[in-house]
Amino acid sequence: MKITIPSGETITGKEYLSRWKQGIQKVDIKYQTKIQIKSTMIIVVGILCGLVISAINFKTLWWLFIILLGALGNTVVQLIGLIQKKNLLDSLEGGKK
Numbered sequence: 001m002k003i004t005i006p007s008g009e010t011i012t013g014k015e016y017l018s019r020w021k022q023g024i025q026k027v028d029i030k031y032q033t034k035i036q037i038k039s040t041m042i043i044v045v046g047i048l049c050g051l052v053i054s055a056i057n058f059k060t061l062w063w064l065f066i067i068l069l070g071a072l073g074n075t076v077v078q079l080i081g082l083i084q085k086k087n088l089l090d091s092l093e094g095g096k097k
Helices: 013-025 029-056 058-096
Strands: 002-004 010-012
Touching: 002 013, 010 013, 029 058
Parallel strands: none
Antiparallel strands: 002 010
């Protein structure tokens, strides 16, 4: 399998995966945490939309409402932990300067 990268060079699939792996390993923990927070917020919005829809159709979707309610609690706790992690990383970085 040959892949053409943006520079115009053609490389093998194995070489592409090797380069991708090297790039992913260079992502620092602060940037990774920032991405996780944004992604978790999108998930929370999706869960809230699902709760609204299942509340409107509660007679038929009561079971989905219960599942989404549990998922919302779990996801919000995860989001709080990520925000705390980001704040800790920010404070540690501030101490280095």
